[in-house]
Amino acid sequence: MSEHNIVRCTFERHGDAILAIFNEAIVNSTALYDYKPRTPQNMVAWFDAKQSGGFPVIGVEDGSGKLMGFGSYGTFRAWPAYKYTVEHSVYVEKDHRGQGLGRVLMQELIAAARRADLHAMIGGIDAANHGSIALHERLGFKHVGTLPQVGFKFGRWLDLAFYQLILETPRHPVDG
Numbered sequence: 001m002s003e004h005n006i007v008r009c010t011f012e013r014h015g016d017a018i019l020a021i022f023n024e025a026i027v028n029s030t031a032l033y034d035y036k037p038r039t040p041q042n043m044v045a046w047f048d049a050k051q052s053g054g055f056p057v058i059g060v061e062d063g064s065g066k067l068m069g070f071g072s073y074g075t076f077r078a079w080p081a082y083k084y085t086v087e088h089s090v091y092v093e094k095d096h097r098g099q100g101l102g103r104v105l106m107q108e109l110i111a112a113a114r115r116a117d118l119h120a121m122i123g124g125i126d127a128a129n130h131g132s133i134a135l136h137e138r139l140g141f142k143h144v145g146t147l148p149q150v151g152f153k154f155g156r157w158l159d160l161a162f163y164q165l166i167l168e169t170p171r172h173p174v175d176g
Contacts, residue, residue, distance in 0.1 A: 009057040011047040017067035019043050021091045030126040033151040056112045068096040071105035084119035117170035127159035136163040
């Protein structure tokens with residue numbers, strides 16, 4: 001892998017690059033079960049939600065400062081008892097896939113989740129995305145279920161596989 005820097009992404013610096021990465025994935029893959037490309041206004045709301053939830057947006061830039069990929073996590077389910085669980089996502093720009101950046105980003109997200117005293121990370125992955133599934137398994141995630149035919153894109157039904165990593169944190173979880 002070439003030179004890279006881990007950064008905290010901001011809307012001002014990275015919003016356009018993240019939008020381009022999202023939209024390429026929407027148009028050309030089943031990484032996102034979305035049909036229409038997102039708009040700059042969608043990115044404002046996305047970054048606002050990350051900031052208000054205290055959720056990281058971690059990026060990896062090349063030596064010249066170009067964003068090559070990013071990852072984040074957010075609310076898994078909106079009820080209070082899920083406060084120690086997050087759902088994550090990682091996206092790598094199409095020209096930089098297969099270079100280990102997904103692993104770098106996942107490791108950074110796992111470390112951030114530990115620092116935030118979270119307990120479980122959930123990845124919802126298209127069941128045909130064998131590369132992402134293999135990455136998650138190499139990082140210790142376990143398959144915890146598949147929802148068959150819950151998505152429909154590109155003229156076919158899509159199965160959604162869930163992978164979970166249990167963290168040793170928090171040491172003293174509390175109700176409420």
